Amino acid sequence: MSDFQKSMYELIVETSTNLPHDVRRQIERAKQKENAGTTAALSLATITKNIGMADEHVLPICQDTGMLTFEIKVPVGANQIKMKRDIHEAVKQATKDGKLRPNSVDSLTGENSGDNIGEGTPIIHFEQWEKDEIDARLIMKGGGCENKNIQYSLPAEIEGLGRAGRDLDGIRKCILHSVYQAQGQGCSAGFIGVGIGGDRISSYALAKEQLFRETDDVNPNEKLADLEAYILDKANTLGIGTMGFGGEATLLGCKIGAGNRLPASFFVSVAYNCWAFRRLGVKLDPKTGAISEWLYKNGEKVTFPEDEVAATAEEGANETREVVLEAPITEEQIRELRVGDVAVINGMMHTGRDAIHHHLMENEAPIDLNGQVIYHCGPVMLKDSDGQWHVKAAGPTTSIREEPYQGDIMKKFGIRAVIGKGGMGPKTLKALEEHGGVYLNAIGGAAQYYADCIKGVEGVDLMEFGIPEAMWHLRVEGFRAIVTMDSHGNSLHKDVQLSSLERLAKHKEKVY
Ligand SMILES: O=C(O)C[C@H](O)C(=O)O
Numbered sequence: 207m208s209d210f211q212k213s214m215y216e217l218i219v220e221t222s223t224n225l226p227h228d229v230r231r232q233i234e235r236a237k238q239k240e241n242a243g244t245t246a247a248l249s250l251a252t253i254t255k256n257i258g259m260a261d262e263h264v265l266p267i268c269q270d271t272g273m274l275t276f277e278i279k280v281p282v283g284a285n286q287i288k289m290k291r292d293i294h295e296a297v298k299q300a301t302k303d304g305k306l307r308p309n310s311v312d313s314l315t316g317e318n319s320g321d322n323i324g325e326g327t328p329i330i331h332f333e334q335w336e337k338d339e340i341d342a343r344l345i346m347k348g349g350g351c352e353n354k355n356i357q358y359s360l361p362a363e364i365e366g367l368g369r370a371g372r373d374l375d376g377i378r379k380c381i382l383h384s385v386y387q388a389q390g391q392g393c394s395a396g397f398i399g400v401g402i403g404g405d406r407i408s409s410y411a412l413a414k415e416q417l418f419r420e421t422d423d424v425n426p427n428e429k430l431a432d433l434e435a436y437i438l439d440k441a442n443t444l445g446i447g448t449m450g451f452g453g454e455a456t457l458l459g460c461k462i463g464a465g466n467r468l469p470a471s472f473f474v475s476v477a478y479n480c481w482a483f484r485r486l487g488v489k490l491d492p493k494t495g496a497i498s499e500w501l502y503k504n505g506e507k508v509t510f511p512e513d514e515v516a517a518t519a520e521e522g523a524n525e526t527r528e529v530v531l532e533a534p535i536t537e538e539q540i541r542e543l544r545v546g547d548v549a550v551i552n553g554m555m556h557t558g559r560d561a562i563h564h565h566l567m568e569n570e571a572p573i574d575l576n577g578q579v580i581y582h583c584g585p586v587m588l589k590d591s592d593g594q595w596h597v598k599a600a601g602p603t604t605s606i607r608e609e610p611y612q613g614d615i616m617k618k619f620g621i622r623a624v625i626g627k628g629g630m631g632p633k634t635l636k637a638l639e640e641h642g643g644v645y646l647n648a649i650g651g652a653a654q655y656y657a658d659c660i661k662g663v664e665g666v667d668l669m670e671f672g673i674p675e676a677m678w679h680l681r682v683e684g685f686r687a688i689v690t691m692d693s694h695g696n697s698l699h700k701d702v703q704l705s706s707l708e709r710l711a712k713h714k715e716k717v718y
């Protein structure tokens with residue numbers, strides 16, 4: 207099986223860089239629904255441009271290359287120990303080549319292993335079957351959408367929907383609520399896999415398993431097929447939209463599986479996957495380990511036009527105001543910004559995510575941050591032979607994790623703008639108002655699109671936190687992000703959350 211390692215390397219690279227055909231078709235469908243010129247349409251155009259760029263340059267679609275999970279079916283007698291070793295080598299190589307971000311972090315020390323190999327990572331499941339061939343599938347599910355997974359234990363009281371009992375209607379309420387509670391934070395429009403029954407663990411496993419179904423298949427169980435169609439239809443009336451900016455496309459796929467449960471337990475588990483739905487598979491010759499067939503590549507491969515972002519921006523030009531910002535930014539400049547404006551950033555910005563925010567609470571900053579822009583981002587970086595760093599992927603990370611720190615840090619260091627995704631909460635909103643700060647929402651997952659705006663890496667501090675968590679000093683040009691929280695107490699996120707809750711409550715009445 208000399209080719210097995212090579213095949214696994216190909217599977218990893220392809221999964222990270224080339225979105226499956228069925229996923230592309232769903233994104234295209236969502237695009238048709240959005241009205242040209244709206245923020246939702248502009249965001250979707252950025253997403254599709256990013257998909258094209260990743261494909262063309264063979265680079266990660268999103269900088270968070272996720273928790274690598276391999277599901278492998280093998281004929282009797284296959285050497286699983288050797289296969290596991292080969293997968294580890296392939297993962298290390300793909301990390302070295304910038305196709306994967308080093309994503310394996312020691313939970314106790316915080317140390318990043320640097321090569322994606324660590325206690326429990328990557329996840330590899332083997333199962334024997336009676337067929338002669340090997341079937342290897344891989345899903346790379348990012349941390350932001352993983353954080354939006356949710357598990358319900360019925361009966362339960364569901365926000366907006368009331369009592370959910372141990373029946374199909376109770377299940378319906380849980381699933382609808384799961385989409386509402388994710389808002390835009392898992393980089394909507396997303397896909398969900400649902401597991402009904404089992405114990406807590408197998409229920410979640412069943413949910414994740416559903417994500418391996420083709421997005422346009424039909425559930426053989428009629429009741430579940432009906433529920434899937436219902437959820438897809440109704441979730442798209444919630445008005446959460448792409449990145450939670452409001453709009454028509456909130457959910458792109460819903461797949462539900464059911465297993466038996468214990469008499470005393472009734473779990474409904476939901477695995478939320480962002481639009482950057484990276485899962486592929488291959489069939490392999492068991493003797494050589496060579497790829498004989500790719501999975502999830504049947505039907506039309508939609509490719510997206512390159513110039514659509516510019517065209518969509520133009521169509522919306524009458525409704526949105528563009529403001530150019532370059533650090534150091536003054537309080538007056540910030541006070542002029544309103545929710546809905548598009549900020550175009552030139553000059554310097556500095557990355558800072560979980561470890562940096564935690565660090566800055568207690569320590570001084572490594573550089574003067576007065577009037578500066580902080581970017582919630584953990585990029586994929588590669589060093590060349592001259593010791594110069596290059597950005598390989600650099601989209602935003604979920605900002606809400608910094609909610610306990612952000613306001614204090616902005617005030618302490620005089621930071622004027624933070625860029626991230628998914629929005630922040632009341633504490634930050636209040637600080638923006640008091641201090642004169644702004645929150646800018648970049649398009650989650652658009653890691654190639656933003657990497658292209660980064661024209662130079664001027665340095666790095668706090669590398670001891672690992673590549674994704676270090677503070678990178680980046681020089682950018684034409685980096686576009688939308689003002690979604692301003693210094694006048696306005697928050698698009700708050701508004702969308704409230705209006706989507708009202709819409710959710712319309713589905714309170716019994717359906718099943
Ligand atoms: O870790 C990241 O870079 C992003 C993460 O997947 C997120 O969605 O917040």
Ligand code: SF4
Pocket residue numbers: 268269270271272347348349350351391392393480481482601602603604650651652
């Ligand atoms: S940043 Fe968004 S697109 Fe990327 S892994 Fe996280 S949730 Fe998915």
